[in-house]
Amino acid sequence: MKKFDLLVTGVGGQGVILASNIIGEVALAAGYDVKKTDTLGMAQRGGSVVSHVRLGRGVYSPLIKAGEVDIMLAFEKLEAARWSHYLHPGAVAVVNNYAQFPLSVNLGDETYPGDDEIVNILKRSTKRIYLIDATSRVEALGNLRTLNVFLLGCASVFLPLKIRVWQDIISQRVPPGVQKLNITAFNRGRKEMRRVYLRQSATEHGAGVVDTEDVRGGSRA
Amino acid sequence: MAEMIKLLSGNEALALGAYHAGVEVAAAYPGTPSTEILESIARFDDIYAEWSTNEKVAMEVALGASYAGVRALVSMKHVGLNVASDPFIAASTTGVGAGMVVVTADDPGMHSSQNEQDSRHYARLAKVPVLEPGDSQEAYELMAHAFDISEKFDTPVLVRLTTRLSHSKSVVKTDRERVVPDRTVGFQRDVAKRVMVPAYARLRHPAVEERLLKLATFAETMPLNQVLWGDRGLGVISSSVAYQYAREVLPRVSFLKLGMVYPLPENLIRYFAVQVDRLVVIEELDPFLEESIRAMGISVMGKEFIPRVGELNPDIIEDGLRRIGLLNEAVAPPGLKITPGLPKRPPLLCPGCPHAGFFFVISRLGKRSRTPKSRGKTAGETGLVITGDIGCYTLGAYPPLNAMDTCACMGASIGQALGMAKAGTSQRVVAVIGDSTFLHSGITPLVDAVYNGGNMTVVILDNGTTAMTGHQHHPGTGVSAQGKEARAVKLEDIVRGVGVDDVRVVSAFNIRDIRNALRSSLDSPGLSVIIVRGPCAVRAPKQARPRVINAEKCNQCQLCLLIGCPAIRREGERIYIDPASCVGDACGLCEQVCPQQAIAPQSGVAVPA
Numbered sequence: 001m002k003k004f005d006l007l008v009t010g011v012g013g014q015g016v017i018l019a020s021n022i023i024g025e026v027a028l029a030a031g032y033d034v035k036k037t038d039t040l041g042m043a044q045r046g047g048s049v050v051s052h053v054r055l056g057r058g059v060y061s062p063l064i065k066a067g068e069v070d071i072m073l074a075f076e077k078l079e080a081a082r083w084s085h086y087l088h089p090g091a092v093a094v095v096n097n098y099a100q101f102p103l104s105v106n107l108g109d110e111t112y113p114g115d116d117e118i119v120n121i122l123k124r125s126t127k128r129i130y131l132i133d134a135t136s137r138v139e140a141l142g143n144l145r146t147l148n149v150f151l152l153g154c155a156s157v158f159l160p161l162k163i164r165v166w167q168d169i170i171s172q173r174v175p176p177g178v179q180k181l182n183i184t185a186f187n188r189g190r191k192e193m194r195r196v197y198l199r200q201s202a203t204e205h206g207a208g209v210v211d212t213e214d215v216r217g218g219s220r221a
Numbered sequence: 222m223a224e225m226i227k228l229l230s231g232n233e234a235l236a237l238g239a240y241h242a243g244v245e246v247a248a249a250y251p252g253t254p255s256t257e258i259l260e261s262i263a264r265f266d267d268i269y270a271e272w273s274t275n276e277k278v279a280m281e282v283a284l285g286a287s288y289a290g291v292r293a294l295v296s297m298k299h300v301g302l303n304v305a306s307d308p309f310i311a312a313s314t315t316g317v318g319a320g321m322v323v324v325t326a327d328d329p330g331m332h333s334s335q336n337e338q339d340s341r342h343y344a345r346l347a348k349v350p351v352l353e354p355g356d357s358q359e360a361y362e363l364m365a366h367a368f369d370i371s372e373k374f375d376t377p378v379l380v381r382l383t384t385r386l387s388h389s390k391s392v393v394k395t396d397r398e399r400v401v402p403d404r405t406v407g408f409q410r411d412v413a414k415r416v417m418v419p420a421y422a423r424l425r426h427p428a429v430e431e432r433l434l435k436l437a438t439f440a441e442t443m444p445l446n447q448v449l450w451g452d453r454g455l456g457v458i459s460s461s462v463a464y465q466y467a468r469e470v471l472p473r474v475s476f477l478k479l480g481m482v483y484p485l486p487e488n489l490i491r492y493f494a495v496q497v498d499r500l501v502v503i504e505e506l507d508p509f510l511e512e513s514i515r516a517m518g519i520s521v522m523g524k525e526f527i528p529r530v531g532e533l534n535p536d537i538i539e540d541g542l543r544r545i546g547l548l549n550e551a552v553a554p555p556g557l558k559i560t561p562g563l564p565k566r567p568p569l570l571c572p573g574c575p576h577a578g579f580f581f582v583i584s585r586l587g588k589r590s591r592t593p594k595s596r597g598k599t600a601g602e603t604g605l606v607i608t609g610d611i612g613c614y615t616l617g618a619y620p621p622l623n624a625m626d627t628c629a630c631m632g633a634s635i636g637q638a639l640g641m642a643k644a645g646t647s648q649r650v651v652a653v654i655g656d657s658t659f660l661h662s663g664i665t666p667l668v669d670a671v672y673n674g675g676n677m678t679v680v681i682l683d684n685g686t687t688a689m690t691g692h693q694h695h696p697g698t699g700v701s702a703q704g705k706e707a708r709a710v711k712l713e714d715i716v717r718g719v720g721v722d723d724v725r726v727v728s729a730f731n732i733r734d735i736r737n738a739l740r741s742s743l744d745s746p747g748l749s750v751i752i753v754r755g756p757c758a759v760r761a762p763k764q765a766r767p768r769v770i771n772a773e774k775c776n777q778c779q780l781c782l783l784i785g786c787p788a789i790r791r792e793g794e795r796i797y798i799d800p801a802s803c804v805g806d807a808c809g810l811c812e813q814v815c816p817q818q819a820i821a822p823q824s825g826v827a828v829p830a
């Protein structure tokens with residue numbers, strides 16, 4: 001049983017915590033020991049949120065050590081950059097290509113880093129960076145609230161957890177009435193991830209050394 | 222009962238553990254990170270659970286229930302125990318009836334608190350046993366022990382959590398069902414044990430001391446204190462989540478893991494200490510274990526390499542061990558540090574927040590906020606002091622509002638304002654307090670201000686909920702912790718009832734009314750109270766017609782940005798409103814504020830989903 005340390009990050013209100021809860025429950029159903037912990041400031045909305053999710057045979061610390069994250073799932077670009085030092089070389093960073101400006105930026109007191117700067121910060125940690133237009137894809141699907149489940153679809157490609165279990169747990173965890181919508185979002189996320197992955201590995205040769213098995217199915221386990 | 226395996230937070234696990242241990246009355250006042258304990262327990266409808274007005278009351282409710290013969294639980298955040306310390310120590314003195322467990326959740330790292338106290342020190346002060354779980358499974362199991370210890374030794378038991386335990390989920394296996402001890406409910410009169418006049422209290426003190434000795438003996442063999450042998454070159458004594466971090470970094474050494482941290486098992490500690498070459502204590506915050514162990518004459522290291530300040534994590538422990546040469550050289554320090562200079566993302570008042578309008582007004586009146594065009598000029602001296610309190614509205618202290626000058630502890634704003642006025646300052650003092658905080662501990666200082674004649678303004682920001690901690694009900698909302706209809710306490714009735722004559726109630730979304738009320742209060746001597754009322758934006762349903770800025774009329778004065786509304790954004794010179802974030806007709810503050818009348822409802826826009 002391989003260990004997986006995942007960092008899920010974004011802005012309060014984006015659904016980060018539900019997403020990390022779902023990962024934990026899917027892994028539990030697959031027989032992993034699981035610890036997960038959230039750090040969110042004092043406010044309900046708008047602050048930085050980060051969840052650590054640890055899967056393995058036996059997990060002690062709920063917090064991941066810096067430099068040991070295997071998979072980062074970032075709902076927002078600046079938050080991806082903020083936590084990039086947690087990644088180990090060769091980690092996968094799935095980053096929603098979406099910027100939400102902090103108030104200080106809105107007020108003109110600070111500047112939001114450019115795309116190049118964000119990618120460069122991430123590149124110091126890993127080359128396997130996948131920028132996904134998740135927010136716009138989800139908007140096209142008609143409900144921005146499915147963003148978290150869409151991104152779970154993206155991350156699921158890199159985890160040896162069965163699709164059926166993902167779908168079951170998602171159906172249990174989202175409000176009744178939007179289950180189908182969420183399952184669609186999850187499947188679209190998987191599809192989008194594979195498309196981006198294949199395109200990126202075709203252009204940047206060898207940049208992302210993921211087994212194609214993982215990328216195609218993820219259903220070996 | 223079939224075995225159940227679930228991913229539960231420490232708070233949820235603890236609540237389930239208490240439920241299975243037969244708790245029948247639970248009381249709490251919300252406070253991060255402890256809030257979900259009562260929220261979880263309130264879902265069981267075969268027990269009584271309440272949000273109390275404050276932690277002191279919650280403690281007394283639990284003590285009363287315990288006296289009456291049912292198992293009782295009271296939970297709070299660390300600073301809540303300060304508020305409740307008087308009845309807590311009283312409970313230790315009188316002893317309990319049925320089991321009474323007090324849960325307090327510390328917040329190392331101050332994720333959402335005003336201080337970083339280590340509540341284990343209350344153990345010494347109150348002379349009560351303290352238990353600390355290391356994960357959710359332990360939190361679940363420890364509750365049964367806690368109630369048993371309470372009854373066996375006739376003492377309240379303190380269970381100490383930390384944010385990382387409360388808010389981490391881990392796997393919990395249960396195969397137990399709820400068992401309620403079979404006892405008749407009813408208070409039995411016992412004056413010498415329940416009525417603490419000095420003559421009887423003098424009898425209790427030796428009993429308490431004797432109880433501590435018995436507890437120390439019990440600690441030697443109690444199953445929550447465990448030796449885990451590994452390599453005996455290094456022995457680590459640890460507890461709580463610090464144990465998990467230490468074990469992560471040092472998977473092969475020997476551990477003495479303490480689940481009961483007061484009183485300490487001295488013989489067990491000696492037995493462990495003599496069998497290892499070097500002994501260290503790894504604990505979060507204060508050297509609580511370390512100092513006691515050193516006082517036993519045992520040589521031990523701890524705070525020489527583990528910080529006293531802030532939350533621990535495996536990196537910090539690894540770093541400390543490396544510094545004192547106790548870490549295998551093969552473990553390299555992490556290569557990268559956090560990238561400096563990235564914009565921070567502090568918590569914000571939400572779009573449509575009912576606190577924003579009042580803060581905008583007082584910030585302008587007090588010349589606290591300035592548009593870019595007036596930024597070069599020196600600040601105006603208005604002689605206004607704004608004493609503050611704790612809640613979402615404390616965010617009014619940040620730019621662009623800059624409208625809060627103090628924040629100490631819950632309820633402090635009114636007493637501080639009175640003190641400043643009595644000190645003879647010529648400044649006009651305004652105390653700002655939330656509705657839940659006012660009910661928690663704002664009423665008694667208001668009575669003081671009436672009684673002693675304070676020249677001051679008190680502003681109660683009434684959003685109809687305890688927003689900061691996640692929207693719990695309180696006595697003003699008319700709904701109980703278990704969702705039942707309750708009698709709502711009216712703030713204006715309280716305020717008038719205690720003798721304030723000048724009381725105004727204004728809408729939180731009407732800038733003119735707020736300004737008029739505030740101006741006239743500031744201009745008149747004496748005590749006046751303004752209640753600014755409007756529902757919390759997170760709970761109020763979003764309404765139609767987000768506001769839009771007409772670019773032709775807008776002259777970029779940027780006054781609207783001074784509301785601090787996250788929906789109002791700037792991109793270069795252009796100022797716009799994000800239609801997905803704006804709450805529309807529910808607010809309308811920016812429209813009232815704009816001198817150019819450039820902001821108006823966007824007609825024909827559907828309600829966003």
Ligand SMILES: Cc1ncc(C[n+]2csc(CCOP(=O)(O)OP(=O)(O)O)c2C)c(N)n1
Binds near residue numbers: 690
């Ligand atoms: C003694 C104590 N108990 C609990 C808390 C946690 N806490 C902080 S603010 C707050 C109440 C906030 O409610 P309210 O005054 O209505 O303001 P709002 O957040 O709704 O604006 C609570 C419970 C605390 N800081 N101190």
